[in-house]
Amino acid sequence: MVVRVQTDLFDAGAELNSFAQNRTNVGAVVSFIGVVRDTKGDLSEMQIEHYPGMTERAIGKIVEEAVTRWGLVDAMVIHRHGNLKPGAPIMMVATAAAHRAAAFEAADFLMDYLKSRAPFWKKEITSSGADWVAAKDEDEIALNRW
Amino acid sequence: MNVMYFAWVRERIGVPQEEVETDAATVNDLIAELRAREDRYDAAFADVSALRVALDQELSDFDAPLNGVKEVAFFPPMTGG
Numbered sequence: 001m002v003v004r005v006q007t008d009l010f011d012a013g014a015e016l017n018s019f020a021q022n023r024t025n026v027g028a029v030v031s032f033i034g035v036v037r038d039t040k041g042d043l044s045e046m047q048i049e050h051y052p053g054m055t056e057r058a059i060g061k062i063v064e065e066a067v068t069r070w071g072l073v074d075a076m077v078i079h080r081h082g083n084l085k086p087g088a089p090i091m092m093v094a095t096a097a098a099h100r101a102a103a104f105e106a107a108d109f110l111m112d113y114l115k116s117r118a119p120f121w122k123k124e125i126t127s128s129g130a131d132w133v134a135a136k137d138e139d140e141i142a143l144n145r146w
Numbered sequence: 147m148n149v150m151y152f153a154w155v156r157e158r159i160g161v162p163q164e165e166v167e168t169d170a171a172t173v174n175d176l177i178a179e180l181r182a183r184e185d186r187y188d189a190a191f192a193d194v195s196a197l198r199v200a201l202d203q204e205l206s207d208f209d210a211p212l213n214g215v216k217e218v219a220f221f222p223p224m225t226g227g
Contacts, residue, residue: 034227049153051219054203079226091227115227117205121153122225132154135223 001067001075003059005050007082012092019076019094026073028100030107032093038086042126048081048090051119055079062113070106072097077110081120112142147212149176151190152221155197158190173199173208176218190220198223 002019004010012033020029036046063075072095079091093110097103122133150163170176177194180187191197199206200219212218 051150051152051200051203051221054200054219057203058205111227116224118226119152119200119219119221119224120226121222123153132222133225135225140223 001060001063002077003056003063004078005052005055005059006078006080008080010078010080010089010092012089015076015078015092016094019074020096023073023096025098026096027098028103029094029096030100030103031095032107032111033089034091034111036084036086036088036090040126042128043086043124044127045125046084046086046090047123047125048084049121049123050079050081054119058118059114062110062117065113066095066106066110069109070095070097070102072102072106075106075110077114079114079118079120109146112139112146115139116143147215148217149180150217150219152219154222155190155220159186168212170212172212173201173206173210173218176212177208196222 016031059077063077066072067075074096076094084090093107095103095106116135116139124131124133147166147168148163149166151159156162168176168179170179177191181191194208197220199208201210201215202217
């Protein structure tokens with residue numbers, strides 16, 4: 001299990017290769033990369049704040065639940081904070097399982113929970129000012145799927 | 147106890163954290179004490195439904211007891227991922 005919270009850019013390809021290699025009991029590796037999106041064409045920066053200590057604990061608990069529930073062989077979460085430019089990778093999730101259904105479902109679960117239960121807050125800096133990104137009702141509703 | 151604020155709650159109150167001397171029994175009692183202090187607290191806690199609370203780094207409820215708690219954090223709903 002890997003949980004990393006960092007400001008630095010990560011190399012998604014290298015991380016995925018290192019996560020997937022040298023495994024003989026895994027039939028499926030699924031990965032997801034979240035990227036800073038410029039929704040209206042005026043985003044100069046996304047500032048991501050987090051709660052050091054709680055962030056690692058909260059992500060760790062979510063990952064442990066995914067590993068137990070889907071019988072994963074391994075799981076990885078890397079999440080950045082600090083000031084990120086449009087197009088920059090924010091976070092990455094990878095799951096490794098015997099079969100693909102478990103790997104896909106567990107990755108989906110991880111994404112839903114990281115969105116609403118990991119203590120990060122996003123602020124968009126645009127040409128018209130700075131605004132905190134509001135949590136969406138559908139993100140909370142998405143948790144009921146699980 | 148150590149009281150922490152994140153995102154717009156931090157901006158509205160003006161500090162990321164502070165040491166608070168209190169005998170408040172629950173989170174709601176602590177909020178009532180803070181709101182009585184100054185307008186900036188009153189404004190930040192005006193709509194508690196827009197806030198979340200963590201006790202010793204675990205998500206909790208506003209009616210949760212504070213005995214033994216060392217760190218209380220207030221913040222808006224999280225936007226990770």
